[in-house]
Amino acid sequence: MRITDKIEKLLIQKIIKGEKHPGSLFPSERELATEYGVGRPVIREVLQRLERDGWLTIRSGQRAVVNDYWKEGNLMTIVHLSAEDENIPNHFIIHLLEVRKSLSSAYVRDAVIHQPLTVISLLKESERVADEPQAFAEYDWHLQRGLAAASPNPIYLLILNSFQNLYSKLATLYFGEETHRKASREYYKELMRACLAEDGDSAEKMVNNMMNKSIEMWQKQTNIH
Secondary structure, three states: OOHHHHHHHHHHHHHHOOOOOOOOEOOOHHHHHHHHOOOHHHHHHHHHHHHHOOOEEOOOOOOOEEOOHHHHOOHHHHHHHHHOOOOOOHHHHHHHHHHHHHHHHHHHHHHHHHOHHHHHHHHHHHHHOOOOHHHHHHHHHHHHHHHHHHOOOOHHHHHHHOOHHHHHHHHHHHOOOHHHHHHHHHHHHHHHHHHHOOOHHHHHHHHHHHHHHHHHHHHHHHOOO
């Protein structure tokens, strides 16, 4: 990992953990350079990245100010949050699942309408998935990417690709429950029926229902409310 990437990650972690509160002043370039044992140009690059991604506001001749990243952040803020292993806020996961519900219902509907044969082929693969968490997680990621790619709108896949690492981690945990794997197998069968009928509207409703159910099961599994 490049030194700029390492320092950027460490500073973002401090913000996520609440060590640097919104509205507070960030250390100066000189202070950060001393703390991390690097030159000021390295720190300047890191601070510029943090401003670009919504973590800070840089003011000429003054110390940077910490932003409320929920209000000032952007898609890269989400990517950084998703990359954290131990510091992901619990409510962030639920918010992300709710966004995924909206996205997936849209791209699944498009995929069923525009490329039903592709969707059928993807869903047929579920019949060969081993009944264990890692296999389910890998297949479900493969399925979601395939469904998003089958939509005429390429932006869905670009957004989905940003969350691959987090998706894999959470999905493996989620599919650790046998009841969750069973529910997904039933969902795949229902989606197959909608696809065979080329019924995009029904497929969209199925995705919404399954995502609502998945969010409830995830909350129970992790005690997130």
